Amino acid sequence: MAAPSKIILLAHGSSDRRWCETFETLAKPTLEAVAGSVVAYMELSEPGMETVVAEAAAEGYEHVTVLPLFLAAGRHLRKDVPAMIADMEARYRIAISLAPPVGENPQLGLAIRDVVEVTLANSTPAGANS
Amino acid sequence: MAAPSKIILLAHGSSDRRWCETFETLAKPTLEAVAGSVVAYMELSEPGMETVVAEAAAEGYEHVTVLPLFLAAGRHLRKDVPAMIADMEARYRIAISLAPPVGENPQLGLAIRDVVEVTLANSTPAGANS
Numbered sequence: 069m070a071a072p073s074k075i076i077l078l079a080h081g082s083s084d085r086r087w088c089e090t091f092e093t094l095a096k097p098t099l100e101a102v103a104g105s106v107v108a109y110m111e112l113s114e115p116g117m118e119t120v121v122a123e124a125a126a127e128g129y130e131h132v133t134v135l136p137l138f139l140a141a142g143r144h145l146r147k148d149v150p151a152m153i154a155d156m157e158a159r160y161r162i163a164i165s166l167a168p169p170v171g172e173n174p175q176l177g178l179a180i181r182d183v184v185e186v187t188l189a190n191s192t193p194a195g196a197n198s
Numbered sequence: 199m200a201a202p203s204k205i206i207l208l209a210h211g212s213s214d215r216r217w218c219e220t221f222e223t224l225a226k227p228t229l230e231a232v233a234g235s236v237v238a239y240m241e242l243s244e245p246g247m248e249t250v251v252a253e254a255a256a257e258g259y260e261h262v263t264v265l266p267l268f269l270a271a272g273r274h275l276r277k278d279v280p281a282m283i284a285d286m287e288a289r290y291r292i293a294i295s296l297a298p299p300v301g302e303n304p305q306l307g308l309a310i311r312d313v314v315e316v317t318l319a320n321s322t323p324a325g326a327n328s
Binding site: 075077079082083084086087088090091093094095096097098100101102105133135137139140141142143146165167168169170171172173174175176177178179180181182183184185186187188191 | 205207209212213214216217218220221223224225226227228230231232235263265267269270271272273276295297298299300301302303304305306307308309310311312313314315316317318321
């Protein structure tokens with residue numbers, strides 16, 4: 069009755085609304101390209117991951133893939149998020165997979181290099197007025 | 199007596215050493231491409247930003263560019279890092295510029311889209327055994 073898998077593009081979240089706005093702009097090409105994808109936050113911002121999972125379960129999805137838009141996996145992705153997922157799987161009777169964070173793909177390292185080179189070329193490294 | 203500008207690729211830092219290892223792998227293409235670039239951390243990991251700035255000042259650099267490998271600017275990049283920079287500029291008598299985070303460049307959004315598409319194609323969205 070619904071698409072086979074809901075895709076959560078997981079972000080950390082921030083008390084600063086501008087952080088989320090930048091993040092949502094960054095995620096826009098992905099949201100446009102990937103059917104059934106939405107941004108959700110681990111903490112501090114809305115919608116939270118659980119809100120989206122509850123909606124997906126109510127809409128009849130049987131599976132959710134959580135894909136972290138994180139540069140690297142630390143405590144959050146190794147402990148906190150898996151614990152949240154285990155809890156939501158039991159509560160909403162839905163299967164949830166956790167994909168590796170985008171930063172683990174070497175392609176992202178090449179893109180960062182290109183962006184850094186452009187950023188540095190556009191910045192004025194003049195020694196200020198010291 | 200030294201290159202005109204030291205480049206700090208700024209990361210958040212983590213108490214999880216594996217986070218830093220993933221991050222350094224991610225930064226490797228940039229470190230190889232950008233002369234005078236090093237990774238430094240805002241907190242929790244070594245080398246800290248101040249360690250690198252102090253070394254740069256001792257080596258005769260007159261200017262440091264801090265380029266955040268962050269996906270978005272929140273409280274850290276809007277308040278904490280500028281305050282740390284103002285303090286270090288006074289203490290080490292060196293000019294420090296703060297560049298926008300890599301996530302503000304739309305090119306990174308396109309790279310994330312490509313990585314997400316590859317990650318989803320490689321993941322097995324089988325509905326587990328529920």
